[in-house]
Amino acid sequence: MADKLALIALESFSSQAKRVNEILCTWRGGDNYLIEASCPRFSSGEAKCVIEQSVRDKDVYIFVDVCNNSLKYQMDGEYNRMSPDDHYQDLKRVIAACDGKAARITVIMPFLYEGRQHRKIVRESLDCAVMLKELEFLGVNNLVTFDAHDPRMKNVLPLNGFENISPALQFTQALFAEYEDLKIDPEHLMFIAPDEGATERVVFMASLFGVNIGMFYKRRDYSHIVNGQNPIVAHDFCGGNIEGLDVIVIDDMIASGGSMIDVCKQLKERGARRIFLLSTFGLFLNGFEKFDKAYEEGLFTRVLTTNLVYQKPALLEREYYLNVNMNRYIAAIIDTLNKNTTMSVLSKPEERIRKEISKYTDS
Structure with a gap:
């Protein structure tokens, strides 16, 4: 074909x-x-x-x-x-x-x-x-x-x-290209899941980077529903000491952003050094006021999302925002499917991520 x-x-x-x-x-x-x-x-x-x-x-x-x-x-x-x-x-x-x-x-x-x-x-x-x-x-x-x-x-x-x-490879490449001072070891870096649903993504990345993970558990009020879901009462942290560590928070989407900001506050209270927010889909449904304020307060260092969904022009202007372009990856997926060859290298990029990490640590 x-x-x-x-x-x-x-x-x-x-x-x-x-x-x-x-x-x-x-x-x-x-x-x-x-x-x-x-x-x-x-x-x-x-x-x-x-x-x-x-x-x-x-x-x-x-x-x-x-x-x-x-x-x-x-x-x-x-x-x-x-x-x-x-x-x-x-x-x-x-x-x-x-x-x-x-x-x-x-x-x-x-x-x-x-x-x-x-x-x-x-x-x-x-x-x-x-x-x-x-x-x-x-x-x-x-x-x-x-x-x-x-x-x-x-x-x-x-x-x-x-x-x-998974866009994990592109996130890794973007982060390495932007920051040359990341130390990839358990004493300097940790991956964080903002809720239990993101744990699989975090375990995948942390295992490749060879570092530890932490997780926040969303405690909800199941007695009533607000905007289609049970409201979050608190985020409880499960994990080790993060004092002085760079932290990478991974999730599939940023919707309103309230949960992400709350997670950042708790991580900073626990002594996190720099906080990087990685999310495949940046929807920012309630605008950017929360993130602007949180950035001014030093609660996080950078937000990375992909161009897989519509990006508001105001988002692209934010100093704290880094766009992860997926166009070449989509082209590679189409080219591979059209030629009826295996998708495993693209859908499971573990080996390529390991090579990126090795190249980064050796440079």
Whole structure:
């Protein structure tokens, strides 16, 4: 399928997709793999997808960022912001417009739609699982996502491709490129999980770096629900002495940022030297006031997130922010899948991370 590659980008991911296309063209000697597609809307808010070129017998890769809330559409004379539901509906429209003619369809959805609600506890919907089954029904062969909140969601599609990619390599490279004075040993560095859900990510990184871990446990008030969840009463720390250590806090997303700031306060109270916040998805849903104030107070040193979801222009201007670009990695994933070669090197980058650490410590 190497000569049948086609990329379709929804507007939510169009700028990143253009750069991915340029990288692939450079690597493979092609002119352009992007196919023009649009989702125009009627004044009622209803929409359709129009694909401008044939996708017959092509290996199609469709990009969507369900978190891009910067886009709007007009309905009944007023403008509505695009929600994750709107983006997902447009994705289904693109798949439907392919008319079943594509040889293979892969959806690249960096932030897994509804992935934060990953299990049923009471009588409630499980939208992420429903989404995955819908995509299977629509003929999607593979789904590529990054740092899924719960990777066990892949069990919904036991016979379809589900690639859950970790950006750990890119975070390591970005941190090493920016800071030349990190000492990678248990006496100077520790990885921290801000909650129990992030423990697996932290254990993975700490084992490669050869350092210890700590974890915060979110104590919640289960007597009532606020904004769809039980409110956090306190963060309790489980771990050793961090006095004078550089600390790297890892999580899959920064939503409002309240938990991260509280974690930083507690780490500073325990004597942490520098605090680096690494998060795959920087949503910053309540703006940047909390982070600006925390940075001024010296609660953290740097925030690193990827460009896998929409980045607010104000975020890119922050002195404390470091952008981790994933465009080349996405291009490598597409190139690998299109050539039907193994994904293990990309989906499990342990060896490459070890090499980066060795190179850094030897320099």
